């Protein structure tokens with residue numbers, strides 16, 4: 001985006017494609033600033049400047065949205081590590097930094113809420129506690145001027161519906177009812193993404209396309225899937241969701257090579273050892289940049305309007321995705337150009353680089369083909 005930022009809902013109504021970088025939690029785990037397992041974003045409290053830098057990185061790589069790092073930044077998770085008294089500080093700090101980076105780069109700022117870890121259907125107390133977790137995070141998001149709220153990684157339809165209801169009840173921010181064709185929506189727009197595991201149904205037994213259809217009908221501005229599955233196993237289900245929904249659909253897979261045998265990144269195995277790779281050995285099953293481009297092309301062809309990547313995302317992938325959508329983010333200045341490599345990019349028999357042919361032979365060995 002350049003120039004003045006369009007209202008988020010207007011952009012959706014105009015049919016604009018919105019690119020969204022997620023995956024901060026895993027990336028901070030990979031970099032050694034967040035404990036894998038509990039996945040609590042303590043980095044916001046301990047190293048806030050790094051969080052701001054990561055917001056910058058993804059904006060630079062082409063994300064249209066800066067999502068505040070409040071994933072698992074809720075009461076239950078902070079209680080687990082004895083930092084409950086820093087709950088508000090964590091949320092406000094993550095939101096304020098996201099707002100600043102979004103404004104500096106002319107992006108939208110999204111607040112995030114997620115599965116609560118206390119939700120239980122048919123348990124009144126659990127439902128009350130879950131709603132309270134949502135309420136406080138949503139109210140901070142409104143006060144810190146979020147453009148919209150993401151409710152993500154729900155595996156229960158019931159919890160996703162409760163999140164949506166909470167956003168509608170407590171997220172009364174930049175209300176713009178006049179231009180909305182999603183008549184039930186009030187207050188801040190809600191993007192609700194569910195996580196699909198092996199079966200194409202939620203853990204409370206609603207087929208995922210039907211769950212998305214209901215959430216859309218209840219007023220979510222965007223519905224779809226994030227996390228859990230990689231591009232290869234998410235796309236077929238996204239196609240089914242697209243058939244039953246009227247509005248914009250979200251697809252934010254994890255950039256790992258999931259398959260029919262291993263539909264989720266949690267279930268992936270090391271092709272060499274046959275051992276489980278989640279969460280520490282996932283590097284051996286990462287998508288290639290070309291995989292990401294293929295995913296982007298397919299999403300474009302299907303007409304997915306809210307596209308991104310979740311856990312495993314990094315700047316290089318996101319730039320690839322953005323470029324596949326015809327964007328030129330700031331990071332494109334540094335896109336790969338092997339033609340300018342002094343050895344591998346030199347033409348055969350180049351008189352200006354007499355060593356190039358020899359070095360190429362050394363580098364490629366017997367694997368040399370017409371592309372090398």
Ligand SMILES: [Zn+2]
Pocket residue numbers: 023226227228254310311
């Ligand atoms: Zn994820």
